Amino acid sequence: MKRVxxxxxxxxxxxxxxxxxxxxxxxxxxxxxxxxPKYEQSFDPFLLKxxxxxxxxxxxxxxxxxxxxxxxxxxxxxxxxxxxxxxFFEQAGFKNADCYIPxxxxxxxxxxxxxxxxxxxxxxxxxxxxxxxxxxxxxxMKASQLGIDVVVTDHHRLTGPLPNACAVVNQHRPDDxxxxxxxxxxxxxxKLVQALAGRMKIKAGWEKWLLDLVAIGTVxxxxxxxxxxRVFVKWGLQVMKKTRWPGLAKLIExxxxxxxxxxxxxxxxxxxxxxxxxxxxxxxxxxLELLLTNDESRAAELAAKLDDLNRLRQQQxxxxxxxxxxxxxxxxxxKILLAAGQDWPKGIVGLVAGRLTEEFSRPVLILEKGVEExxxxxxxxxxxxxxxxxxxxxxxxxxYGGHPQAAGFTLRTEHIELFRQNLLKYADEFLNEEDLSPxxxxxxxxxxPDITGDLVETLEKFEPFGLGNPRPRFRINNLAPRxxxxxxQDGRHLRMYAGDFSCVGFSLGFWADKMQTSGQVxxxxxxxxxxxxxxxxxxxxxxxxxxxxxxxxxxxxxxxEGWGEVEP
Numbered sequence: 001m002k003r004v005x006x007x008x009x010x011x012x013x014x015x016x017x018x019x020x021x022x023x024x025x026x027x028x029x030x031x032x033x034x035x036x037p038k039y040e041q042s043f044d045p046f047l048l049k050x051x052x053x054x055x056x057x058x059x060x061x062x063x064x065x066x067x068x069x070x071x072x073x074x075x076x077x078x079x080x081x082x083x084x085x086x087x088f089f090e091q092a093g094f095k096n097a098d099c100y101i102p103x104x105x106x107x108x109x110x111x112x113x114x115x116x117x118x119x120x121x122x123x124x125x126x127x128x129x130x131x132x133x134x135x136x137x138x139x140x141m142k143a144s145q146l147g148i149d150v151v152v153t154d155h156h157r158l159t160g161p162l163p164n165a166c167a168v169v170n171q172h173r174p175d176d177x178x179x180x181x182x183x184x185x186x187x188x189x190x191k192l193v194q195a196l197a198g199r200m201k202i203k204a205g206w207e208k209w210l211l212d213l214v215a216i217g218t219v220x221x222x223x224x225x226x227x228x229x230r231v232f233v234k235w236g237l238q239v240m241k242k243t244r245w246p247g248l249a250k251l252i253e254x255x256x257x258x259x260x261x262x263x264x265x266x267x268x269x270x271x272x273x274x275x276x277x278x279x280x281x282x283x284x285x286x287x288l289e290l291l292l293t294n295d296e297s298r299a300a301e302l303a304a305k306l307d308d309l310n311r312l313r314q315q316q317x318x319x320x321x322x323x324x325x326x327x328x329x330x331x332x333x334x335k336i337l338l339a340a341g342q343d344w345p346k347g348i349v350g351l352v353a354g355r356l357t358e359e360f361s362r363p364v365l366i367l368e369k370g371v372e373e374x375x376x377x378x379x380x381x382x383x384x385x386x387x388x389x390x391x392x393x394x395x396x397x398x399x400y401g402g403h404p405q406a407a408g409f410t411l412r413t414e415h416i417e418l419f420r421q422n423l424l425k426y427a428d429e430f431l432n433e434e435d436l437s438p439x440x441x442x443x444x445x446x447x448x449p450d451i452t453g454d455l456v457e458t459l460e461k462f463e464p465f466g467l468g469n470p471r472p473r474f475r476i477n478n479l480a481p482r483x484x485x486x487x488x489q490d491g492r493h494l495r496m497y498a499g500d501f502s503c504v505g506f507s508l509g510f511w512a513d514k515m516q517t518s519g520q521v522x523x524x525x526x527x528x529x530x531x532x533x534x535x536x537x538x539x540x541x542x543x544x545x546x547x548x549x550x551x552x553x554x555x556x557x558x559x560x561e562g563w564g565e566v567e568p
Contacts, residue, residue, distance in 0.1 A: 004437050004438065005439075005546075006439055006441055007441070007442060007443070007445070007475075008022040008443055015443075015445070015450065016444075016458065018443060019443045020034070022443055023226060023468065023469055024226065034230075035461050037230050037235075039208060039231060039235055042231050043178065043179055045191040045195040047177070047178050048169050048171060048178050048188075048191060049176040049178070050168050050169050050173075051192070051195050053151075053166060053167035054151045054153070054169050055195045057149060057151055057166050058126070058151065058192075059196070062092070065096055067096050067123050067126070068094075068096065068097040068098075068124070068127075069097070069099065069100050069122070069126070070082045070086060070098070070099040070100070070127075070129075071099075071100050071101075071111060071115075071119075071127050071129045071130070071132065072099060072100070072132070073102075073109060073130075073132045073185070074102065074278075074279030074283075075131070075276055075284075076216060076217055076220035076272045076276050076287075077131050077186050077217040077218075077221040078101075078284075079101070079275060079279070079284055079287045079291065080186045080217035080220075080291065081131050081153075081188075081189035081190075081217060082099045082101070082130055082288055083292055084193055085097075085189055085192070085193065087210060087213070087245075087292070088193045088197070088202075088210065092196075098122075099288060101279075101284045102115055103283060104284075105347075109132070109399070109408050110133070110136055110139075110399070110401065111129065111132060111133055111139035111140070113138060113142045115139070116142045116146065116148065117142070117146070119148065120146040120147075124148055125147075125149065126150075126151065127143060127148055128192075130153050131153075131156075131185025131189075132154055133150070133153070133165070134152060134163070134168070134170050134172075134401075135156070135163070135399075136163055137161065137164075140163035140164055140165050149166045150165040150166060151169070152165045152168045152170065153188045153189050153192055154168075154169075154170045154185065155172065155184055156170075156402060156403065157387060157401075157403065158172065158174075159387075159391060159394070159400065169192065182224040182229055182468075183223070183228065183229070184217055185221065186213065186216075187214065187217070187223075187232065190207070190211075190214045194207060209244055211235050211239045212236050212237075212239040212240035213248075213291065214232045214233075215232060215235075215236025215237055215240060216240075216267055218232055218233055218236075219233060219264050219267040219268050220267070220272035222405075222466075222467055224468030224469075225264070225465070225466035225468055225469045226468040230464065230469065233264065233464045233466070234463075234464055237262055237264075237464060240252075240259075241260065242259075245291055246293060246294060246295070247289075247290035247293050247298075247302055247303065248290070248291060249299070250296075250303035251271065251274060251275075251290060251307075254303040254306075254307045255270045255271060255307070263463065263464065264465055264466050265465075268466075273310055273313070274307060274309075274310045275290075277306055277309040278306055278309060279347060280309075281309045281312055281345070281347055286305060286306065287306060289302060290302040290303060290306060313348060313351075316345050316348050317348045320341070320345070320348060320352050321355055321356070323339075323341055323344075324341065324344075324356060324366055327339040327341075334427075335363075335424065335428065335431045335436065336362060336363045336389070336427045337356065337360060337362045337363070338364070338365045338366075338419075338420050338423065339356075339365075339366055339367070340366075340368075340369040340374060340376075341367075341369060342369050342370075343368075344367075344369075346375050349367065349376060349377045350406070353365060353378060354379045354406075357379040357380070361381060361436055361437065361438045362381060362436060363378065363384055363389070363431075365377070365423070367416065369413055369416070370413060372412065373398060373410055373412055374410070374412070374416055375410045376410070376411075377408050377409075378402070378407045379405065380404065380405045380406070382436075382439075383404075383435070384404075384427075384431050384435060385404040385430075386406070387402050387404055387407045389423055389426045389430075390402075390407055390409055390423075392425075393415075393418070393419050393422045393423070396411055396415045397419075398411055398412065440524060440543065440544050441473070442474060442524045443472050444475070445474070445475045446474045446476060447476065448476060448499040451501065451538060451540070453538065456528060456529060459472050459528070460528075471526050471528075473524050473526055473543060474525060474526075474527065475522065475523070476498075476525065477522045477548060479521050480498070480519070481496040481521055482496065482497040483496060483497050484515040484516070486509040487504075488509065491509050491512075492509045493505065493506050493508065493509050494506075494512055494542065498540070501538060501539065502530070502540070503542050504539060504540075504541055505541075505542035506541075514547075519547075519548070520547070520548040521546065521547055522545065522546055522548050523540070523543075524542070524543045525540040525541055525542050526541040526543060527539075527541075
């Protein structure tokens with residue numbers, strides 16, 4: 001499969017300026033904020049619509065000792081959001097708060113009428129939703145009928161009218177003018193904490209100790225790491241290195257991550273999967289208890305449990321991945337791919353959808369097919385809005401929700417084929433073939449002499465990396481590689497030398513033989529430091545490469561003409 005190489009924008013001016021412009025950083029003040037994000041740069045929480053109403057209702061509940069229940073989803077974003085609010089109430093000395101997380105397997109996503117009735121029996125007076133609730137019209141109405149007030153905090157897109165809650169805090173409300181639209185569920189919950197902290201007797205600045213939880217949920221939910229999220233994650237990583245929460249400390253230890261090595265990669269691929277594993281395999285209450293316990297022994301026990309569940313999750317994922325891939329391969333030429341299977345664990349269909357989306361460069365939907373209902377998860381590519389595509393079948397959907405890039409849904413099993421046909425019709429109308437070609441973006445074209453210690457030092461300051469702020473990538477043309485060789489136990493990886501630099505390409509070892517008899521190559525790479533045996537040297541991490549498609553003058557091919565290969 002060939003990947004198209006594309007610049008993120010027009011090539012003009014200083015290449016470092018280009019990298020910053022790709023991230024919306026143009027002026028000197030914007031550059032200062034980007035490289036030195038401060039907590040004080042986060043926006044006033046009361047800019048969010050209904051925040052004043054939410055604070056007033058929560059403060060009244062605290063003053064009257066009413067019972068507050070946090071109603072959360074079961075993923076890392078929601079679990080950390082619940083932990084943020086409960087840790088805040090703990091610090092405020094309010095003890096009449098608990099949490100309800102629905103069972104993924106028996107209840108499904110979001111609020112449901114039965115759970116609201118259960119909470120009424122438990123004496124709940126106020127429900128605060130986190131990472132859910134924006135489309136829970138019937139459950140919120142039921143709560144009102146039972147005398148329970150609801151404060152919705154969510155970041156998902158609306159699929160209909162606003163629920164009739166006493167407050168709805170969501171930056172995606174049509175009438176909301178909050179300046180940053182990429183807050184996560186935990187981000188919105190933290191904005192509520194910021195607002196409450198100013199009204200309740202909390203030590204000024206204490207809420208910053210919660211930023212480690214905010215960072216985990218934000219990275220796990222794959223939202224943009226620019227603007228306010230950059231502030232939260234940047235300082236959340238610092239807080240995480242000295243976290244006050246015994247369970248999180250034990251989880252980091254069990255995962256084998258040195259505190260000094262914590263970064264967004266470790267959060268996204270090491271810490272968050274272990275938190276998510278609880279809800280995927282058993283129940284998310286295990287992960288929430290881990291983040292809330294103050295008992296060192298229980299923290300160690302729970303951390304070990306989540307580590308075991310994560311290994312089981314990995315095994316199950318590989319099994320379903322193999323079966324789903326076999327189904328999808330038969331339809332790989334279609335614009336949208338769907339696979340369904342009986343007894344596929346509901347907790348891992350989203351992971352499988354994500355993996356197959358990357359593999360086939362198509363939107364992928366994976367469903368667990370029950371006798372009466374099928375529950376599925378979807379992932380998209382490019383700018384294709386998967387939640388909009390799904391909504392075209394709303395008359396046959398039991399429930400659905402999510403983002404333009406990821407969504408969940410439930411429908412009757414008998415309607416799966418009709419659902420598939422509706423998706424294909426929508427894709428024929430709105431999904432172009434060129435959008436389905438695997439694209440590898442780079443920030444700027446540079447030459448080897450441009451790579452200096454000063455440049456790499458500056459690039460390191462772009463951290464934390466993530467969606468909206470990926471590690472900067474550069475294209476270098478017409479390199480004459482030396483000593484190209486396969487490395488690694490199975491020879492899967494590539495090492496070569498260009499100029500004074502060592503270059504490493506993971507999973508590109510098959511290129512070593514190709515370069516023995518050929519000339520120049522073009523590469524897309526990430527310049528970074530490599531430390532080994534106490535020495536720190538610049539290394540080029542090759543993301544992709546191809547034999548040079550431009551003459552020695554360095555002229556680039558027309559946009560879209562360059563490509564690289566992916567190992568078959």
